[in-house]
Every structure is written in structure tokens, then in C-alpha cells.
Amino acid sequence: MAERSTAAVDVADNSGDEPLAAETAQATADGVDIQNGQAADGSMPEKDGDRRNPAPAAAPELHSGHKLARRYRLEECVTRLDGFSSWRAMDEKLRRAVGVHLLPADHARARAVLAAARSSALLGDPRFVQVLDAVEENDLVYVVHEWLPDATELTAVLAAGPMEPHEAYQLVSQVSQAMAAAHREGLAHLRLTPSAILRTSTGQYRIRGLAVNAALRGITSETPQRSDTEAIGALLYAALTQRWPYESDAYGLTGLPKGVGLIAPDQVRAGVHRGLGELAMRALANDGATASRQEPACTTPEELSKAVAAMPRIRPPEPTFTAPPEYQHTTYQQGSYGRPQGPGMPTTQVTVVPPPPPLQSRTGRVLKWGVAALLIAALGLGSWQLADTLLNRNNQGSTSGSQTTHEKADDTPEKKEPTLLSIKGAQEYYPDGLAQDAGNVGNTFDGDATTYWRTKSFRDGPTMTADYKAGVGIVYDLGSEQAVNGASIALKYAGNHTTVTLYAADSMSSSTPVGSMKKIATGTTSDSTLKATTDAPVTTRYVVVWITAMPQAGADTYSGAGYKQAITDVKFTG
Numbered sequence: 001m002a003e004r005s006t007a008a009v010d011v012a013d014n015s016g017d018e019p020l021a022a023e024t025a026q027a028t029a030d031g032v033d034i035q036n037g038q039a040a041d042g043s044m045p046e047k048d049g050d051r052r053n054p055a056p057a058a059a060p061e062l063h064s065g066h067k068l069a070r071r072y073r074l075e076e077c078v079t080r081l082d083g084f085s086s087w088r089a090m091d092e093k094l095r096r097a098v099g100v101h102l103l104p105a106d107h108a109r110a111r112a113v114l115a116a117a118r119s120s121a122l123l124g125d126p127r128f129v130q131v132l133d134a135v136e137e138n139d140l141v142y143v144v145h146e147w148l149p150d151a152t153e154l155t156a157v158l159a160a161g162p163m164e165p166h167e168a169y170q171l172v173s174q175v176s177q178a179m180a181a182a183h184r185e186g187l188a189h190l191r192l193t194p195s196a197i198l199r200t201s202t203g204q205y206r207i208r209g210l211a212v213n214a215a216l217r218g219i220t221s222e223t224p225q226r227s228d229t230e231a232i233g234a235l236l237y238a239a240l241t242q243r244w245p246y247e248s249d250a251y252g253l254t255g256l257p258k259g260v261g262l263i264a265p266d267q268v269r270a271g272v273h274r275g276l277g278e279l280a281m282r283a284l285a286n287d288g289a290t291a292s293r294q295e296p297a298c299t300t301p302e303e304l305s306k307a308v309a310a311m312p313r314i315r316p317p318e319p320t321f322t323a324p325p326e327y328q329h330t331t332y333q334q335g336s337y338g339r340p341q342g343p344g345m346p347t348t349q350v351t352v353v354p355p356p357p358p359l360q361s362r363t364g365r366v367l368k369w370g371v372a373a374l375l376i377a378a379l380g381l382g383s384w385q386l387a388d389t390l391l392n393r394n395n396q397g398s399t400s401g402s403q404t405t406h407e408k409a410d411d412t413p414e415k416k417e418p419t420l421l422s423i424k425g426a427q428e429y430y431p432d433g434l435a436q437d438a439g440n441v442g443n444t445f446d447g448d449a450t451t452y453w454r455t456k457s458f459r460d461g462p463t464m465t466a467d468y469k470a471g472v473g474i475v476y477d478l479g480s481e482q483a484v485n486g487a488s489i490a491l492k493y494a495g496n497h498t499t500v501t502l503y504a505a506d507s508m509s510s511s512t513p514v515g516s517m518k519k520i521a522t523g524t525t526s527d528s529t530l531k532a533t534t535d536a537p538v539t540t541r542y543v544v545v546w547i548t549a550m551p552q553a554g555a556d557t558y559s560g561a562g563y564k565q566a567i568t569d570v571k572f573t574g
Contacts, residue, residue, distance in 0.1 A: 062102065067092075068142055069135065072100060083107050084216055088147065097147040098132060101216060102140060109218050110141040116215035117143040123185055126456075126558050127178035127439065129198070129208035143212060148557065151198035151206065155251050158194060158238055165273040168239040169314040171197070172232060172279065174205045176308055177439045179228050179301035182210060188224030190214035192231035194238065194251045200557045203450065225300040232304060233283025240276055241268040245284055275311050282307065316448065418486070418573035424479035428453075429544050431510050436472050444474060444567045452492050454558060454566035455550065461563025462497055462549045473546040475508050476570065481541045483574045486521050486533030492566035494528045495551030502532050504540035514546055526551070537574060545570060 062085070066074045072089045079086040084103035091098045103110055117134035124130070133144035154171075157163070163171065175197065179189065189196070191213040198206045214220070221227045237245040244253040245262055256263060262284060265277035282298045298304040423445040428438040436455045443451035455472050458464070464471055478484075487502055503517035520543070523532030550565040 062087075068100065068140075069137065072098060072142075072144060074100065082217065083109070084113075089144075091144075097149060099145040099147050101143040101145075101212070103142075103216075105136055105139045105141050107141070109215060110136070112215045112218075113143060113212065114141055116211035119187055120210045120212055123182060123187060123210070125178065125181055126437065127174065127204075127206060128182070128210045129206055131212065145208070145212075148198055148200070148206065150557065151200050154194040154197035154199065154205075154235065154239075157199060158242055159252050162242045162269065163239040164317060165276060166314050166316045168236060168273070168276055169308070169311075170203065171205055171239055172236045172276070173305070173308045174439070175207065175235065176232055176301050176305040178205075178207055179232065180305045181439070183225055183228070183301055187211050188214070188221070189228050189231070190219050190221055190224060191217070192228055192235070194235060194253075197235065202557065204557070206557075229283050229298055229301055229304055232301065233280050233298075236276065236280040237265055237284060240265045240272045240280060243268055245280075273314070276314075279304075279307060279311070313446070421478055421482050421484065421572040421574045423476050423570070423572065425477040425508075426474055427508055429473040429475040429510050429546070431513055432469065433510075434469070441474055444570045445476075447569075449490065449568050452566040452568040454492070455547070455564050457553075457555075457559035457562035457564045458550070459562055462551055463499070464548050464550070464563075471514070471546050471548045473514075473544055474567070474570075475505055475510070475542055475544045476572070477508060478541055478543065478572065481539050482572075483537040483539050484520055484543055484572055485535075485537040486531065486573050487543070487545065488571045488573070489523075489530045489532075489545065489567060490569035491525075491528045491530060492568055493551055493553040493564065495526060495553065497524055497526045497549055498530055498547065498551055498565055499524045499549035500530055500532055501546045501548065503544040503546060504538045505542040505544050507542060514544060517544065524549070533573075543572060 062074060062077075064074055064076065068074070068089075071091060071093050073092055074087045074089050076088045077085055078088060078099075084101055084107070087100045087102065089098050089100045090096075101113070103113065107113075114134050114136060117131045120128070121131035121134065129148065130146045131143060132146060133142075135142055135144075175192075179192070182188070187210060189207065189210050191209055192207070196207060196209050196213065198208060200206060234245050237243070238251070238253055242253060244250045244255045247255050247258045249255045256268075262281075265280055266272040266274065278295065279298075282295055283304055298307055426441045426445065428435050428441050430436070430438075437453050440451070440453045444453050453474065458468070460468065484502070484504070487500075489500060491498055499522070501514075501522045502520035503514050504520055505517055506512060518538060518540075520538045520540075521532040521534040523530045525531075545567070547565060550563045552563050553561065553565075555561045
């Protein structure tokens with residue numbers, strides 16, 4: 001079966017364009033932050049060959065309730081400008097919200113928009129907001145996108161203040177890796193602004209408008225990699241300082257002072273992480289800045305992602321715990337007992353009732369003596385049973401002393417406790433050439449339980465078959481040959497059922513099938529923790545974790561409901 005796409009997206013990032021007058025002061029789904037009746041995200045400065053092509057055609061005059069292809073019902077017009085309009089719509093077939101861009105078929109940019117949308121859809125990378133459909137029909141060209149109602153624009157995040165170093169590190173790491181993957185497929189963004197970046201509830205960043213936003217506005221560049229790299233540097237600069245690294249104000253951020261050029265982030269705001277500040281300057285060096293410490297400028301997303309990976313990992317801040325309230329001793333406060341008397345309150349006499357006298361009658365004395373006799377009898381019986389048990393044990397020890405000595409001599413030595421093996425590196429293992437989440441493999445051994453590597457969603461399960469995909473997995477590098485006897489794997493989804501097999505591999509390559517590898521151990525579970533162990537350790541440097549069965553789980557921000565799994569942590573023992 002084919003893999004299932006995720007649901008929900010934005011409409012276009014309309015940076016610098018005039019929005020509808022009816023919009024309120026909030027971040028809309030297509031990336032326009034309306035403030036005081038003006039687009040707040042400004043315009044990106046044109047760099048080194050970037051250019052806009054004019055588009056004289058008018059936007060199609062449609063209304064709410066209009067249906068496209070008898071499926072997409074238009075609900076709210078988010079933007080109408082520059083010859084195209086953007087809508088929030090409802091996919092009545094799948095009952096999910098979508099975004100739609102509309103423009104006339106005779107629009108000067110219609111062919112370019114269709115080509116960009118279809119190229120973006122072929123990428124299929126979940127780090128980008130997905131294009132679901134691109135159609136020319138009835139003198140209209142329309143592009144249908146995911147809609148992410150629960151995601152937050154980076155514009156709104158930056159409006160609340162600068163990011164913590166860990167958050168800024170995650171931003172530049174995820175965005176640079178995603179754009180490096182896009183450029184490897186020949187795709188550029190050219191409109192990579194704060195309103196084009198969405199942060200999901202799980203802390204992952206997704207990029208919207210890949211190739212399409214630039215095509216809608218007729219933006220091209222002779223140096224697309226350089227343009228996107230500088231844009232990522234501007235995002236990092238804004239995340240660290242809450243200032244836009246150009247003289248003009250944009251995206252709700254104040255620009256730099258006029259006439260002084262680009263200032264290092266730590267000179268704009270105190271306490272900026274030094275390594276991230278230098279990284280922002282290296283990316284922004286495309287605009288004439290001088291990289292700190294004479295390090296070379298990053299001119300492509302690939303170079304920038306490698307520079308991020310070479311940095312020491314920035315850990316999240318330690319969670320703060322509030323002290324529990326001081327323990328309050330309870331008292332019997334019936335009536336006025338134990339309560340302080342306030343001024344003006346009448347005093348109350350508390351009558352103390354004396355306890356009843358002990359048993360003094362003849363019956364009471366008999367009862368006391370009877371209880372004492374029972375206690376003495378119970379103690380005597382217990383002492384006798386204890387002595388009898390000790391005597392029997394001594395007799396058995398004397399008759400079988402030699403036999404016990406012989407058995408102890410034949411005992412095998414105690415087994416050693418398994419030791420934890422360190423992981424030096426990892427990459428996704430996909431012999432069929434179709435990766436699941438190659439950019440987040442490092443999340444499975446970063447010590448952070450909130451991050452994970454995930455699979456896509458499959459319609460058939462729980463056992464995977466070679467008809468659509470034999471399995472999914474990751475190959476780990478232990479640094480040197482180790483005697484591996486098992487693994488403990490923390491999973492995101494519980495349910496019936498997850499099956500994982502460990503294999504000893506010769507290298508990190510995905511070209512070697514698991515059928516030619518030596519199997520170490522197999523484990524199956526319906527919980528969120530899986531253990532696979534063996535009594536016969538296998539010596540190897542590379543270990544493949546191969547998933548062949550996954551439980552059913554509901555829809556999330558990455559994929560729809562289906563059979564899927566995610567790994568949050570892997571530990572090998574030897």
C-alpha cells in the first residue's frame with residue numbers, strides 16, 4: 001500500500017503585500033500579520049539577482065461557498081492581491097481544512113506556479129508544508145496545500161521576545177537541514193521569512209511555500225542557494241536579538257540603526273549565545289558582513305547545516321520546580337477548640353469529661369487475667385515452633401554437608417551485568433530508497449525523551465509486507481567492534497504491536513539487505529518500551545534496528561491515522 005500524507009496547511013506567505021481590509025490584527029494562515037491595517041512582515045530585500053516579474057492579471061472574483069472540482073469548498077478569503085487570491089477551504093471528500101491559491105489561467109505566472117507546485121509536491125519531505133493538488137480547470141489555476149491550524153508562525157514567536165539558545169539552535173538546525181535537502185533536489189524557496197516558518201506543538205519546525213510563494217510573486221534569483229542561506233541567517237539573527245538584521249522594520253521587528261551596517265548579535269543584545277551569534281554572521285556574510293574569528297562564510301544551506309552540526313550540542317534548560325507548600329499540621333478544631341479567640345468574641349467554657357475508670361469489678365479482673373494467659377500461651381507456642389525449625393535445619397545441614405560442598409564447587413560463575421554501549425553516529429537504513437525521517441535520526445540517542453525519529457503512516461498493518469514496504473529502520477555506529485547482546489528501545493506509540501529485530505551490519509550503507517546480515521535478537525511489545533536480548537552476544541561495530549510491525553495510531557501534525565511508530569531513545573548493551 002502507498003504511504004499516507006499528512007493533513008492540514010497554510011496559504012501563501014504574503015510578506016509585504018496589502019491584505020484584505022476585513023482582516024483583524026492577528027497572524028493569518030497565509031503569513032500576513034495585520035497590524036494597524038498594514039502588512040507587518042515587510043518585504044525581503046532583493047539580493048544579487050533576485051527580481052520580481054510584474055503580473056497584470058486580476059484575481060478571480062469568487063465567493064465563499066464556491067466549490068472547486070466538486071470537492072474543495074471555499075470558506076474564507078485570506079488574501080486577494082497581485083492577480084491571485086488565497087483561501088481557507090474545506091476538503092469535503094476527506095473532511096479536513098486545506099489552503100487554496102487561485103489565479104486565472106491566463107495569468108502571466110500561472111504556468112510557473114503550476115510547475116513550482118508540482119515540483120514541490122514531488123519532494124514529499126515532511127519538514128515542508130505539503131502541496132496536495134495543482135490543477136488547471138475552467139480558466140482557473142489552483143494549488144491546494146496542507147493547513148496547520150495548531151502551528152504557530154515564527155512571527156508570533158518572535159513577538160513574545162528572543163528565543164532561548166536551545167530553541168534558536170533547533171530552529172537553525174532544522175531549517176538549514178530541510179533547505180539543504182530541497183536544494184539537492186533543485187528546489188529553492190526565495191521567500192524564507194519569519195511568516196514562512198511554523199512551529200508545531202511538538203517543537204518541530206515546518207517550512208511553507210517552498211518554490212510556490214516565489215512563483216506567485218514572480219521572484220527569481222541567479223544565486224538561489226545564496227539567497228536562501230542569507231534568509232536562514234536573518235531568521236537566526238532575529239531569533240537571538242528580536243531585531244531584523246536590515247535597516248528597515250519588518251515582520252513586527254525593529255530594524256538596525258541606519259548607516260551603521262550589520263552589527264554582531266552580541267552587540268545588539270547582551271547574553272546572546274556566542275556560537276550561534278557567529279553562525280548568524282557567517283550566513284549573513286553574503287550581504288557584506290564580516291564573519292567572526294575570520295571563519296569562512298556559509299554560502300549554501302548545506303554548508304550552514306554542517307556548521308551547525310559541528311557546534312557543541314546546546315542542551316535545553318533544566319526544568320524549574322516550585323517548592324511544595326509548607327506542611328500544615330492538622331488539629332481537632334471542633335467548636336472553638338484550638339481556634340484563637342479574636343477580639344470581641346465571647347469566651348466559651350470547654351467542659352473536660354474525665355475518662356472512665358479502669359475495670360475494677362470482679363468481672364474486669366477475670367478478663368485481664370484471661371487476656372494475660374492467652375498472651376503467655378501464644379508466646380510459648382511460637383518459641384517451640386521456632387526451636388523445632390532450627391533443629392531440623394541443623395540436622396539436614398550435618399547429613400548433606402559434603403553434597404552441598406560438591407554442588408558449590410560445580411556452580412558456574414555468576415553472569416556479568418550488561419554494560420551500556422555508547423553510540424557514535426547513526427543514519428536511516430532504507431534499502432528500497434524511500435526514507436522516512438532521515439533528518440531526525442539523531443533524536444534517537446540525544447538523551448531527550450521529547451524528541452524522536454518517526455515513520456510515515458501506512459494503511460496496512462500491523463505487520464509490514466514486501467508488497468509496499470518490508471520494514472523501516474536505522475543503522476547505528478558504536479565507534480568500534482563491540483559484543484552486542486541486546487537493546488532497549490523507547491517508543492512513542494503503544495498498541496498491538498511493535499516488532500523490532502537487531503542485525504549486525506558491515507557498514508552504515510543501506511545497500512546491504514537485512515537478509516544477508518547476522519541476526520542478533522528480536523523483540524515484540526504492545527507497550528511503549530521494547531527490549532530485544534540474546535544469550536549469545538554478537539561482535540559488530542554497526543547495528544541495524546529493523547522495524548517490521550507497527551501499531552495503529554491516530555493522526556498528528558506529521559501524518560494521518562494509520563499504522564506507524566516513532567523511536568524516542570535507543571540504548572545498546574553488551
